[in-house]
Amino acid sequence: MSAENDANEGIRDRVQSKGEKAAADLAQALIGSPAFGQAVSAAVAARDRAAEAQRAAMGAMGVSSKDEEERLERRVRVLSDRLEETEDRLDAALDQIRELRAELKASGSRKKT
Numbered sequence: 001m002s003a004e005n006d007a008n009e010g011i012r013d014r015v016q017s018k019g020e021k022a023a024a025d026l027a028q029a030l031i032g033s034p035a036f037g038q039a040v041s042a043a044v045a046a047r048d049r050a051a052e053a054q055r056a057a058m059g060a061m062g063v064s065s066k067d068e069e070e071r072l073e074r075r076v077r078v079l080s081d082r083l084e085e086t087e088d089r090l091d092a093a094l095d096q097i098r099e100l101r102a103e104l105k106a107s108g109s110r111k112k113t
Contacts, residue, residue, distance in 0.1 A: 030036045055065050064072070 058065055
């Protein structure tokens with residue numbers, strides 16, 4: 001039984017080796033082929049055109065793309081941060097006004113006495 005397993009492993013190794021060599025030869029042939037390079041370039045260009053057509057169609061239907069949603073989400077975050085900063089400044093200004101009123105009231109009552 002061990003001899004049979006060794007024979008099977010030997011056949012498997014030879015088939016695997018031949019398959020790896022064939023794949024390497026094919027890859028090398030494709031890399032060196034100008035037609036393959038042109039086909040890849042055409043496929044990439046077609047993908048870009050399809051993505052642009054999809055964005056245009058979604059825009060025409062009033063549906064935003066993922067990029068637009070992410071951009072809007074970032075913008076809302078920035079606006080939220082700015083609003084929070086403005087609220088903090090307004091609170092500080094109101095505190096200063098209260099302090100000034102208290103000082104004026106205190107100085108006014110000192111002048112009356």
